[in-house]
Amino acid sequence: MPRPSLDDLIGEAERRLSDAGIEAARGDAEQLAAHALGLPPHARPAPWTKLTEAEQARYTELVSRRAQRIPLGHLLCAATLGGVTVAVGPGVFVPRQHSELVLASGLDVLAGRENPLVVDLCTGSAAIALAVAHARPDATVHAVELDPNALEFARRNSAHQTSLGDTPITVHDADVTAPGLLAELAGTVDLVLANPPFVPESERLLPEYGVHHPKLAIFSGADGLHVIRHVVRLAAALLRPDGGLVVEHGHCHGQSVPDLLSTDAAFGAVSTHDYLDGRPLYTTANRTEAGAPERKEHAA
Structure with a gap:
């Protein structure tokens, strides 16, 4: 036959x-x-x-x-973001195609800045951090991750991209909720990127995310904002005046990420960017010079 x-x-x-x-x-x-x-x-x-x-x-x-319903990326053992292919597998979050928009927004912040300093929080596989280093060889990039499994992938991916000629990044084994994290960079960072966990613990998800992805990368307290609150506080400490924050998130119950940023005197020019169906995808904000809040904007 x-x-x-x-x-x-x-x-x-x-x-x-x-x-x-x-x-x-x-x-x-x-x-x-x-x-x-x-x-x-x-x-x-x-x-x-x-x-x-x-x-x-x-x-x-x-x-x-x-x-x-095992995630496609875990079966392919790889995912691509910003022209960089990273190894992924069980125990690490698979970068989503939507994160290309987050990356592009971050690179827009860096436009016209020479030798920028960048911090990627909750880096996972380090896909975004490595994509920034790939697009901007003059950048100094720090990536922060807590989960040991994800850290292993981040370090392996970083070493691989360095072997291909990209600018090395620095991977930190650290918790974004820890006081004084990266204190040596306070007030000097041009861009903070973050794709933190943002799903409320009670929410039911597709099996790819609710079952087969690491819970540390998905769930974040009763309202989904536990880690994001720490990200906002850390970004306020790290960013230089007019530095930019780009944080990926979903729909939050109760207080939203834009509300969180708009009520923080450290940030202005808060703008939410949506999926095509109108759901929030990520929010951007600028570190203000004097800490005074500015008018909130919304961009589809």
Whole structure:
């Protein structure tokens, strides 16, 4: 009996993943096929390609695990952000495509600044920190992470990017809620980036996030703002006047991230940026010169 073509196998995988409740079933099926063939995630082999028995078995196993709602990035063992591909796996948050917008906003803050100083809080795999260093070789970048598993990935990814010629970053084993963190940088930082945990502990999520991602990277107190409050306080201490803060977040119950920043005299020009469907994605703010609050703005 002839072996099925790759196109046939992808079609079958798409149906299986769709039945499992995965919205991007076709794209996931294609990326898993490329991975089974040892190709980069977004490679597109010819649809009439015939897989060997070993490749077909590997593909079937990958599709089965994805149908169990294991995150795609954990199966591909990699994710790409800002032109940098980082290793990811169980125990570390997989960078989302939406974070490209967060990165772009941070790079906008750095435009026109020479030799900028950047701090990335809750860095996880260090994807954002490494993407900044990749885009701005003149930048000095510090990345902070608490979770030991994520730290291992961050350090491995940092060493890999350095081996490729990117400017090295400094990875700190530290808790963003610790008093006096990075005190030696106080008042000198041009940009603070953060993708902290922001989900209330009682909220139910898709299995990819609620079950298979590390809880430290997802949940943050009863209102989702426990870590973000510390991020805001730390950013106020670290940033130089007119330095920028970019913090990724979701919809918060009760007080929102923009409200939190707008009522803090250390920040002005607070602006929330949304997904296409109107949900909040991230908020930006500037460190004020004298600590006086400025008018709050909102950008879709």
